[in-house]
Amino acid sequence: KQEVTQIPAALSVPEGENLVLNCSFTDSAIYNLQWFRQDPGKGLTSLLLIQSSQREQTSGRLNASLDKSSGRSTLYIAASQPGDSATYLCAVSYTGNQFYFGTGTSLTVIP
Amino acid sequence: ETGVTQTPRHLVMGMTNKKSLKCEQHLGHNAMYWYKQSAKKPLELMFVYSLEERVENNSVPSRFSPECPNSSHLFLHLHTLQPEDSALYLCASSQVTGTEQYFGPGTRLTVT
Numbered sequence: 001k002q003e004v005t006q007i008p009a010a011l012s013v014p015e016g017e018n019l020v021l022n023c024s025f026t027d028s029a030i031y032n033l034q035w036f037r038q039d040p041g042k043g044l045t046s047l048l049l050i051q052s053s054q055r056e057q058t059s060g061r062l063n064a065s066l067d068k069s070s071g072r073s074t075l076y077i078a079a080s081q082p083g084d085s086a087t088y089l090c091a092v093s094y095t096g097n098q099f100y101f102g103t104g105t106s107l108t109v110i111p
Numbered sequence: 112e113t114g115v116t117q118t119p120r121h122l123v124m125g126m127t128n129k130k131s132l133k134c135e136q137h138l139g140h141n142a143m144y145w146y147k148q149s150a151k152k153p154l155e156l157m158f159v160y161s162l163e164e165r166v167e168n169n170s171v172p173s174r175f176s177p178e179c180p181n182s183s184h185l186f187l188h189l190h191t192l193q194p195e196d197s198a199l200y201l202c203a204s205s206q207v208t209g210t211e212q213y214f215g216p217g218t219r220l221t222v223t
Contacts, residue, residue: 004153032209041199043214043217044214049211089154096208096209097161097166098156098169099154099156
């Protein structure tokens, strides 16, 4: 069974700090990996998608990297803001039809 | 309406009821998905449709019955549910399977 692990489960940082969220997966033969954020009681918002052939993707203050050989992806958030407070989820796809999600990292940015 | 919409947003039903969840995407996508999100558990993919054909069914109990009448609409028909089926049900769409997914706000289902 494919497993996706996200560490830490919860993170609290002061505003302005740079931070890294981690995602690890058991099988390195991935199709793509997607990062999402989820606000309480809401659906998921797509942040970044990395194809298996890519090493990283950037959008604004966010940078996601992918290292297939080690089964890891990181989401780097620069200059964190209180509005970044949410749960961050990573999802790994192997065939394009199957997606495996981690349990998420709950981020709190303290003003 | 833009993006992916889901109705109703909240639903309370008894174990003997029959109800349906509706999802509509306004993005021109060809793939649609149903997910279940329970507390403290990872999102679970339930069904995948591509061009209105079901391509994935992850051992979901038969009391959940999906329907995709066209590429813009997806339904999840519910009957004789159990209390453990209480969860947030999320719909998503993508251009084709395996590409970036866009999610709706979800339906919070409570089975009493």
